[in-house]
Amino acid sequence: MMTRLQPPIPLNLPKTSVQPPSHISASTNDAGLLFRQKILHLQALNVNPQKALHQNPNFRCTPLSSLLSLEHYLLSLGLSRPAVGRILDMHPKLLTADIPRDLEPIIDFLLEEVLIPFNDLPKSLTRCPRILVSDLKTQLRPSFKFLVEFGFKGSHKINCQTTVLLVSSVERTLKPKIDFLKNLGLSDEEVERMVIRSPGLLTFSVENNLVPKVDFFIQEMKGDLDELKKFPQYFSFSLERKIKPRYRILVDHGFKLPLAQMLRVSDGEFNARLIEMRLKLAERSSLL
Template sequence: MITKLHLHPPLPSLSSSLNPTKTSQQPPPPGLLFRQKLLHLQTLNVNPHKVLNQNPDFRSTPLASLISLEDYFLSLGLSRPALGRILDMHPKLLTSNIHSDLQPIIQFLLHEVLIPSGDLPKSITRCPRLLVTDVETQLRPAFKFLKELGLVGTRRINCQTTLLLVSSVERTLKPKIEFLKSLGFSDEAVENMVIRSPGLLTFSVENNLVPKVEFFVEEMNGDLEEIKKFPQYFSFSLEKKIKPRYRVLVEHGLKLPLSKMLTVSDGEFDARLIEMRLRLAERKR
């Protein structure tokens, strides 16, 4: 008599149950990867809602690309908090290509504008728009214009001058130059004024330069030669400093050159005013 054998399926080996093969592992669900990207943005203090509204392409950007971008910026010397502020200000950067979008800008700043590598983080932090501005259509033409003025190229560029690289030559820079020339200043005089006070090229003609010239000429009866010697005049507030200080001087029958009237602190100005009043009183005795 033949006995039937009851066959059972073989038991899995202990090694296979403890060490499942890689092919059996499932990739993380897309929703989880998306949340990881948003959480990473939050660690940088970047507003995820703002990013998704202003740069929808970020939805499809891998987390690895975001981390590579962060590593690249940190390698330039930017701090993580500074990087967070820059990315929050310009979410477009989050989908930038390092090689085609960012490196040409950095190479231009270092090798054409000649910004010292140690100053690069400060320049970028002060003017993040540099990172989203095209080299060929904007940065290089502005640099050429500023070089012709003598502002860059022959001396070490500073952070304030770097701001001018993102300014339109036709809409922003040239109108300031033309306005100063319209006051009767020669080309050389205007160039010297701009070199001494580069901020002149950032001020609005209508809202800054014109009102201050009108006040200086019409109320102060000033000689424009004084502005030529002290172009920093335009950097002071008309309502908060120029008018109040001038009118105090007039009230007491006193007068000061623009530089001495504006460059001192309120306390120093008051002390100078008292001293001048005492001298005036002694002369009248």
């Protein structure tokens, strides 16, 4: 039995969510005009009609009232109208979704099983609209179960920042990242701590991100795995635009910094730190 959690405060929905916009006539029976009104409403939401019809041809036969009901439902979840438009433009499949069958079970899952607070729903959905078009039984629930068993529970439970992990396949996406880290010689507990501290690790490509960054860290930087355990956020920085340039600048000047100090700061702060280290080195040299 599905239950509906009520928001803590009344929703003040825009009038457009319950009343047809001015370009829509509720009384016309002309099929061509009704179709044009649908297109105009998509454009008002900043949804590309050509893209929508190409990716979801069934929308051509969908009543305008269904589009208005869908918009109203998404607004009732706390999404802004621009956010609704972006979500529909990204996933035109939603334009023909059956709300009770396709959407309400997913929202119930987020609220009642994942325990996302109602006020955080908009953040979860705007960060990962794909949740709304993912299969609950074959995708969302299995991934959630795996993540909870892995360690995303208690104070580290899935939240609006990490709901994006729910759309990742357990076998094709989540397990390969975890196995890669274990194959570096890290224990199960060490991998768990790294991933909990930096959940983005589970979203990065093994071939295009993890492998080249580990290779550079070990082969060129001669780094120690203990440093990666302390700073797993290393993998979230660009290898070509930040890691390599900053490391090589430090090497050219004979300096070394911990990963966090090398990468976390802005370019201005990094350059200021470099100048400071050079001045201190010059002062020490002058005393010799």
